[in-house]
Amino acid sequence: xxxxxxxCALLACLVALFSWxxxxxxPMTNQDVxxxxxxxxxxDVIVDKIHAAVATDFDTGVEALKALKxxxxxxxxxxxxxxxxxxxxxxxxxxTMVASFWVLVIILAWYKFPPPGERSRTSxxxxxxxxx
Numbered sequence: 001x002x003x004x005x006x007x008c009a010l011l012a013c014l015v016a017l018f019s020w021x022x023x024x025x026x027p028m029t030n031q032d033v034x035x036x037x038x039x040x041x042x043x044d045v046i047v048d049k050i051h052a053a054v055a056t057d058f059d060t061g062v063e064a065l066k067a068l069k070x071x072x073x074x075x076x077x078x079x080x081x082x083x084x085x086x087x088x089x090x091x092x093x094x095x096t097m098v099a100s101f102w103v104l105v106i107i108l109a110w111y112k113f114p115p116p117g118e119r120s121r122t123s124x125x126x127x128x129x130x131x132x
Contacts, residue, residue: 009107012100027055030064033081034071047080056084 028050036046050056058064058081068078 005107009104012103025054027057028053028084029057030059030068030081033058033073033077034068037071037073037077043074043076046077050077050080050084053084056081058082058084 033046033050036049060078060082065078068081
């Protein structure tokens with residue numbers, strides 16, 4: 001039983017390690033917003049898309065705002081770009097790796113030092129088992 005748990009923990013850590021090496025998603029930029037405006041998407045859809053973005057890289061300097069206004073980006077969308085509030089609770093690759101590391105440490109500690117009551121259950125040999 002413990003070997004199965006240890007193998008599962010190691011496999012989970014390997015999966016986390018491989019997902020850590022993946023590229024993060026491309027951040028949303030001013031160009032993405034102007035493309036959505038030119039497609040005719042409503043302000044609500046664009047604002048929701050900005051708030052749902054995992055990462056943003058908006059240029060909200062004066063010159064960039066002039067260009068956005070020339071591209072007919074509304075004030076509501078500009079406000080969302082200035083304060084995008086990226087999606088909360090989405091763990092980054094580093095957070096996943098750290099969590100996996102601590103799970104592995106806990107499982108290995110449990111494997112190496114089991115609770116006292118568990119030793120008696122696992123130390124039963126075929127000679128002292130109770131037959132029904």
